[in-house]
Amino acid sequence: SNVRQALLDAFKNANGKFISGEKLAQNIGCSRTAIWKHIEDLKKDGFHVEAVRKKGYRLLEQSNKLSENEIYLGLETEEIGRSVYFFESVTSTQKVAKEYAMNGAKHGTLIVADEQTEGRGRMVRKWYSPKGTGIWASFILRPDIQIQHAPQLTLLSAVAVVQAIKKVTHITPEIKWPNDILISGRKVCGILTELQAEEDRIQSVILGIGINVNQDKNDFSAEIIKKATSLKIELGKTVNRSSLIQSLCYYIEQLLHLYISEGFTPIKSLWETYAVSIGKRISARTVKGTFDGVALGINNEGVLLLKQDNGDIVEIISADIDFA
Ligand code: BTX
Incomplete structure (x- = not known):
């Protein structure tokens, strides 16, 4: 509700200091009883709100549960x-987001789930999304760009x-082109753009x-x-x-602003600073077959350029990459 969000905003601005019930009621424009009621609700949702006579209320720490309020509190976008x-729990946040998008959800809308029972990767692959441990999120974006530039968003x-x-x-x-995020060579994140x-x-x-x-x-399968x-x-x-999640929202917003105002070039150079594949010998498995060679970089469309041993340069639009 609006009171709840105003309350969370007020606690956020107070930075862990006490605010009196009277002041909260005044600022938010409701009764002290309403404030009290909303604070009780916050507590039920796992927020640690401390109440001290004559001082008022303060928010002690964030809970570890994911919720809309948890995400909203501290969002800088x-x-x-x-x-x-x-x-x-949902089948896939992609599926939910698509329905929301079709019903007119605005740019920036975020769908998050604690668990996905049918999380999806690219093609028909599965994305393992167990409860309470990960971030399974879909953003609805409505950028004013041409279709052929969409891969740049990945x-x-x-x-x-x-x-x-x-x-x-x-x-x-x-980053391993096009959509894997690795730590010590292992996949920590996957991205799917539809x-x-x-x-x-x-x-x-x-x-x-x-x-x-x-x-x-031991939460992962042996495979x-x-x-x-x-x-x-x-x-x-x-x-x-x-x-x-808040930090992710922040960087997506910042980078989208940069992208809209200055185009793909600054995004491309940021991407290249984090990319592992560039300059390495790779093997790219595509629907047209497997191509071996050295990854030269990406072009302005986000397409991977691969130099084969005979000197030919192949443009790879979509593939699975193995390091040779
Ligand atoms: P991808 O096709 O590049 O990777 C899928 C492959 O990654 C799987 O075949 C499997 O080998 C491996 N894999 C599966 N689950 C995991 C995992 N949890 N961690 C690491 N590797 C795994 C990547 O596709 C795109 C994934 C997008 C997932 C998000 S979650 C929110 C949204 N909803 C949804 O259904 N998908 C997206």
């Missing part, structure tokens, strides 16, 4: 994540994920981001642990998912 919908998102993880954990992950278009106009881009946050090694990792495994401690 204007658009991205401002409309947020949280679900305990690369932009990869940069946003790297920057958000770096900010929150001080670990700098690497388009809804009519003729040549983009209606919406559904940007799906899955980040392994608090899984332990997946060979190539996957989580932030907790790498860092040795639990990471607050809400903070990471």
Whole structure:
């Protein structure tokens, strides 16, 4: 509700200091009884609100539960994540986001789930999304760009994920073209960009981001642990998912502004600073077959340029990359 959000904003601005019930009521424009009632609700949702006679209320710390309020509190954006919908369990946040997009959800709308029962990767692959441990999120974006530039958004998102993880954990992950985020060579995050278009106009881009946050090694199957990792495994401690989502929203918004105002060039150079594949010998498995050679870089469309041993340069639009 509005009172609840105003209350969370007020606590956020108070920075852990006490605010009296009277002042809260005045600022928000409701009764002290209403304030009290909303604070009781916040407590039920896992917020630690301390009440002290003559001093008022203060918010002690963030809970570890994911919720719309948890994400909203501390969000530093204007658009991205401002409309947020949280679900305990969904089939896939991509599916939910598509429905919301079709019903007119605005740019920046964020769908987050604590668990996905049918999380999806590219093609028909599965994305393992167990309960309470990761960030399973889909953003509805409505950028005013041409369809053929949409792949650039995947690369932009990869940069946003790297920057958000770096900010929150001080670990700098690497990007493996086109959409894998790796730490020590293992996949910590996958990105799936899907388009809804009519003729040549983009209606919406559904940007799906899955980040392994608090899984332990034995939370992964023997098959997946060979190539996957989580932030907790790498860092040795639990990471607050809400903070990471907020940071992700922040960087997506910043990078989108940069992209809209200056084009793909600055995004491309940021991407290249984090990319592992560039300059290395790789093997690219595509629908047209496997190409071996040296990854030269990406072009302005976000297409990977691969130099074969005979000197020919192949443009790779979509592939799975193995390092030779
Ligand atoms: P991808 O096709 O590049 O990667 C999928 C492959 O990654 C799988 O075949 C499997 O080998 C491996 N994998 C599966 N689950 C995990 C995991 N949790 N961690 C590491 N590796 C894994 C990547 O596709 C795109 C993934 C996007 C996921 C988000 S989550 C929110 C949104 N909703 C949804 O259904 N998908 C997106």
